[in-house]
Amino acid sequence: MAGQVNITTPLPAALVGEAGGQVTNAGFQIDIEAVPVLRERLLAAIDHLREAGASGQQLTDLSPPGDDPASTVAVAGFVERAVGPTGSLSTTVDAAVSALTEVVARIDLAAARYRALDEEQADGLTTSLRRPG
Numbered sequence: 466m467a468g469q470v471n472i473t474t475p476l477p478a479a480l481v482g483e484a485g486g487q488v489t490n491a492g493f494q495i496d497i498e499a500v501p502v503l504r505e506r507l508l509a510a511i512d513h514l515r516e517a518g519a520s521g522q523q524l525t526d527l528s529p530p531g532d533d534p535a536s537t538v539a540v541a542g543f544v545e546r547a548v549g550p551t552g553s554l555s556t557t558v559d560a561a562v563s564a565l566t567e568v569v570a571r572i573d574l575a576a577a578r579y580r581a582l583d584e585e586q587a588d589g590l591t592t593s594l595r596r597p598g
Contacts, residue, residue, distance in 0.1 A: 469494045470575040518558035
């Protein structure tokens, strides 16, 4: 039977706010054998998000289609939603990448602790089996 790794990670600030600040962490368990697959999927998601963020950065090169004020304001608003300092695609992607990177780090730490404990227990069992009865 596979061992379980327990992971606890901080919730994003927006979710903490929705919970009235009473819930700040989330946790889950995963079979130790599933850790490499989960880790690879999270890293792939991080790469995908970074690509989306890079696409968002390209939107800063937009020019208004005309010289009229409406076009200028529309493009400025669109660029703000793409890369502005608050609530933009860029800040959302950065927050998601940061959160997933933290989850990967916590998975790595939990898996390393599990392996160390498993090795320690195996060494203890081997030592006890070698003792003369």
